[in-house]
Every structure is written in C-alpha cells, then in structure tokens.
Amino acid sequence: MxxxxxxxxxxxxxxxxxxxxxxxxxxxxxxxxxxxxxxxxxxxxxxxxxxxxxxYGKPTFGLTETVVDWKTVAVSEEVVWKRPFCNLIRFKRDLPAGRAADPKLLIVAPMSGHYATLLRGTVEAMLPYCDVYITDWADARMVPVTAGRFDLDDYIDYVIDMLHELGPDTHVVAVCQPSVPVLAAVSVMEARGDRMAPSTMTLMGGPIDTRRNPTAVNLLAEEKGTDWFRENVIMQVPWPNPGFMRDVYPxxxxxxxxxxxxxxxxxxxxxxxxxxxxxxxxxxxxxxxxxxxxxxxxxDLTAEFYLQTVDTVFVRHLLPKGEMMHRGERVDPSAIRNVALFTVEGENDDISGLGQTKAAQDLCTNLPADMKAHYVQPKVGHYGVFNGSRFRAEIVPRMVDFIRSYGRENRVAAKPKAVRAAKT
Structure with missing residues (x-):
C-alpha cells in the first residue's frame, strides 16, 4: 500500500x-x-x-522573538543533543548578561504522526517564563535502517538521557502520547535515586490509563488487538527514501x-x-x-515503537496495572517521592478521555498530597489542552506557577495559589 x-x-x-x-x-x-x-x-x-x-513537508517553528520582562528579545534555535531518532532543540533567548536564570523546561512532544512543530503554540506561550527545550522527533522514513531500531524502551532512555544532558532542577512537560514514557522515565530515575530526576512533571492529555472513560481510539485498539495492527498497518518504506526497507507505521x-x-x-x-x-x-x-x-x-513511526506502544498502553494497560517493564526493570510510579506532579485534562477531549491523565495521581502513591495538583480545562478538546486562547489564558499561568513553586530553590509546602483554585 x-x-x-x-x-x-x-x-x-x-x-x-x-x-x-x-x-x-x-x-x-x-x-x-x-x-x-x-x-x-x-x-x-x-x-x-x-x-x-x-x-506537506516538515514545518518550521518560526519563533524569532518573545517578550521577557516586558521587553522584546530575539529567539534562536540550537540543537544541544542529537541522536538518530531525535534532536533536542533549545530556544535560546537573547537575555541581558547577569540576569537570573529562568527554570529549564523540557517539552516532550508526541511521537504520534505529527512533527514537534504541532506544539509551536505551547513553546511560544512558555518562552517568556522558561528556558525552553523540545524534542524534535525524526521521521522514521528518513532514518536509514543502519541506524538500528527504536522502540518504547529507547524512547524512555532518550528522555532519561535528555534530562541528564539538561542537569538538575529541570522541569518536564509531556503532551499527550509521551505522558506514559515520561512517567515511566521519572519512575525509573526515582527508583535508581538519580539526582537528575526533574523537579516537576506536567502531564497533559495523556493516556495513562485508557480503561477510564475510553474514547473511540481506545476502544478500537482494545477490540482489534496488537496482532491486527501488525498485520494491517505496518509497511516498509519504499525506495528512494533514506529509510528504504524500514518497517514503519506510515x-x-x-x-x-x-x-x-x-x-x-x-x-x-x-x-x-x-x-x-x-x-x-x-x-x-x-x-x-x-x-x-x-x-x-x-x-512515519518505527513499527517496533508503534506496536509496543499499542500493546503496552492501549491493549494490556501495563502501566496502571503495575506490570510495565523497562529493560527488565519494573516501572513503579510509587517510587516517585520528590518530583511534583501536575496533570491537565480537557473537558471535551475525544482522544484521551477525562480521568485517563488524572490516573497518574493515583499511581504515585508515595508522593505527598501537597506535591500533586490536577486541573480540568472547561470547554476544550484535545488540541485545546496545549494550544489556543484558553490554554494561554487558563493553563499556562497554572503551569508557570507550579514550576516556579516546586523548583528546588523555591519549593514550598503547599500547592501554588493558581493550582489550588483549579477545577478537580
């Protein structure tokens, strides 16, 4: 086909x-x-x-300036970390010398068929407040087979490596699909006592537990099963693409x-x-x-990543059942004790139903209650969770307040005011 x-x-x-x-x-x-x-x-x-x-070719971010401290400053992109299937892009702001550093924010973009530029609005909204980095995932049909495989375990390893690259007191935001691997990565890091674990973790519209309020996407995956997807949607990249002969989900x-x-x-x-x-x-x-x-x-997505994600997240629900494994190591969210958690959902989300992201709150059983917050944005669907006017007006202030309050230098004992007023 x-x-x-x-x-x-x-x-x-x-x-x-x-x-x-x-x-x-x-x-x-x-x-x-x-x-x-x-x-x-x-x-x-x-x-x-x-x-x-x-x-349609890969779009550009096109973010050349932002406003910091009521002044317009130039913004440039630079690749600070590179692997065959992902570049880590930093949006470097031209700030005055000697100015206090803003929180480091790693935005993990979804690897679900669209490019990271889908989060252009997310990046633009956070630039005035944070030193922003984003994962720029590669199109699998452009990666030669000699570069090897890339599956869900590799995705988790990439997230851990990027957090190590950025250093301590980094904040991570996962939008939609990466909520599962990001939660898994943080769980693994906390279980290992890794000092590079992020200060906060924000999960937005993610399928942590698709058994809760399942959507049409969730029901289709559970009904068909992994074998059906392997037989019907996995194809080989045709010549003359660089990824010729690689198995992908187009x-x-x-x-x-x-x-x-x-x-x-x-x-x-x-x-x-x-x-x-x-x-x-x-x-x-x-x-x-x-x-x-x-x-x-x-x-395109690599076949192994796509099938492992379908099987782990949508068919067998391994993470909420406590059965998810990473390189032979059980992924245990209860190991998270020091990373503050903020979950965000959209009231009308038809991709990740209400409650699916909030499930992360229940899985992190050893995280103190005052380090957890949840917010449901009224009158938005999936896209509105990370983009649009309501995102900028209602969600961004809560994210910024949460990040600043739970940074290791400014950590407080109670929820930030903006988040405490959130709808739960």
Whole structure:
C-alpha cells in the first residue's frame, strides 16, 4: 500500500503543477479576470486541488522573538543533543548578561504522526517564563535502517538521557502520547535515586490509563488487538527514501484515521476555505492555511515503537496495572517521592478521555498530597489542552506557577495559589 501511495502521489504531480499554474494565472492582480467572482472561483478550485493532493513537508517553528520582562528579545534555535531518532532543540533567548536564570523546561512532544512543530503554540506561550527545550522527533522514513531500531524502551532512555544532558532542577512537560514514557522515565530515575530526576512533571492529555472513560481510539485498539495492527498497518518504506526497507507505521495512515473521526468537520472547513477565497476573505484563508499546513504534515513511526506502544498502553494497560517493564526493570510510579506532579485534562477531549491523565495521581502513591495538583480545562478538546486562547489564558499561568513553586530553590509546602483554585 505504501508503494501504491507513493506511485499515486507521483502520478498526480503533473496535474498538481498544472493546477498551481492555473491558480497563479487567475489570482494575478494584473489579470482582469482575477477581480471577478468567476476568476476567483477558478483560482480557488485550483488551489483546493493542489492543497488536497500535496505532500506537506516538515514545518518550521518560526519563533524569532518573545517578550521577557516586558521587553522584546530575539529567539534562536540550537540543537544541544542529537541522536538518530531525535534532536533536542533549545530556544535560546537573547537575555541581558547577569540576569537570573529562568527554570529549564523540557517539552516532550508526541511521537504520534505529527512533527514537534504541532506544539509551536505551547513553546511560544512558555518562552517568556522558561528556558525552553523540545524534542524534535525524526521521521522514521528518513532514518536509514543502519541506524538500528527504536522502540518504547529507547524512547524512555532518550528522555532519561535528555534530562541528564539538561542537569538538575529541570522541569518536564509531556503532551499527550509521551505522558506514559515520561512517567515511566521519572519512575525509573526515582527508583535508581538519580539526582537528575526533574523537579516537576506536567502531564497533559495523556493516556495513562485508557480503561477510564475510553474514547473511540481506545476502544478500537482494545477490540482489534496488537496482532491486527501488525498485520494491517505496518509497511516498509519504499525506495528512494533514506529509510528504504524500514518497517514503519506510515504517517498518512495516522492522518487518515484522525480525519476520519471528524470527516464532516474537515469537509465543511474546506468548503468554507473555498468560499473565503471566492469572497476574498483574507483572514479566513490565512487561518485555514496555517492550520492545515501543520495538520497535514505527517511523519512515519518505527513499527517496533508503534506496536509496543499499542500493546503496552492501549491493549494490556501495563502501566496502571503495575506490570510495565523497562529493560527488565519494573516501572513503579510509587517510587516517585520528590518530583511534583501536575496533570491537565480537557473537558471535551475525544482522544484521551477525562480521568485517563488524572490516573497518574493515583499511581504515585508515595508522593505527598501537597506535591500533586490536577486541573480540568472547561470547554476544550484535545488540541485545546496545549494550544489556543484558553490554554494561554487558563493553563499556562497554572503551569508557570507550579514550576516556579516546586523548583528546588523555591519549593514550598503547599500547592501554588493558581493550582489550588483549579477545577478537580
């Protein structure tokens, strides 16, 4: 199927190029027809065809500045740690010499089909308050088979290595899928007495225990079982990609699944996009392009990581059952005694249902109650947990307050005020 997908994409290339040429001709202001409804309709049809048949490349973060201490400062990206399947990117802020350091924040982006740039809004919102780092996971089809395998155990090792790279008093945030491996990594570090364990751990919309309020995604995985996924969705990367012959879960399948869950919404969005183009409504056009340029850019996952995640998290629920293993070592969240825990959920989340992330609170049985906090953001779905206006206005202040209060230099005995007022 992957080879057929590549063949179809190549076959449509000439038609896509022709459609793009038509769009340029009929949207050129020097062409009198471009100022008519008919001309804009032709250009809109051509752009809609080109965009729906395009392969979207990896987006950029594009964050060049932020505001710190009420002053605009420049931001630049630098890779501070590198492995075959991940780069650790630091968003370096041009701060005055001698200024007190802000908390180090490691944002672990999901490896679930989209690039780390999906968290652009998350990074942007935290930049004024923290020294931000993010995991930039590699597209598996771009990694040669000579680089070896990458599974859930490797993911956990990567998180531990990155925390060691950043040093003590680091704060970690896991968005969605990485909530499980991050909780596992912190559990392992605490069990070992690792002094590089983070000061705080924030889990956002993650599938810690998918038996609680299961969603359609959870039910499908449990119904089909791991073998079904191995037989039906695992494919080999076709030539001439660098990862030729690597077994992967293709990104286009993941995207098809996500779009199928809300197909009517996507159809309406594209219909509205066409009408915005015809009516020359610039705001609606820009918003559509920005969202779908990111949403339609997908990456492949290694087969071993995908299948192990499905089996561990969604089929057998090993972490909440206390049966999850890492390199022969049992993952025991009760070993966590020093890492403050903040869990965040969305009221209308249709990917990780209410209660699934909060389950981490129950698993960390030896963590003092005053080092735990939970918040449910009303009126948001999965995406709204880490992006959007409500995220910036309601969730970010709580995250910042939690991080500052439980940093090792400023740790207090009670919950921060903002978090204490949160809905539980």
């Amino acid at each position: 992957y080879q057929l997908y590549e063949l179809n994409h190549a076959a449509v290339q000439p038609f896509r190029a022709y459609a793009d040429a038509i769009r340029l001709i009929y949207s050129n202001p020097l062409n009198p027809i471009s100022h008519t409804a008919w001309g804009r309709s032709v250009a809109a049809s051509a752009e809609l065809f080109e965009r729906t048949t395009r392969r 990104g286009f399948l993941q995207l098809s699944g996500f779009m199928g869950m809300n197909l009517d919404r996507h159809i309406i969005a594209h219909k509205d996009f066409f009408m915005h183009l015809v009516k020359n409504d610039g705001d609606g056009v820009v918003k559509h392009r920005e969202f779908y340029d990111e949403y339609l850019a997908v990456m």
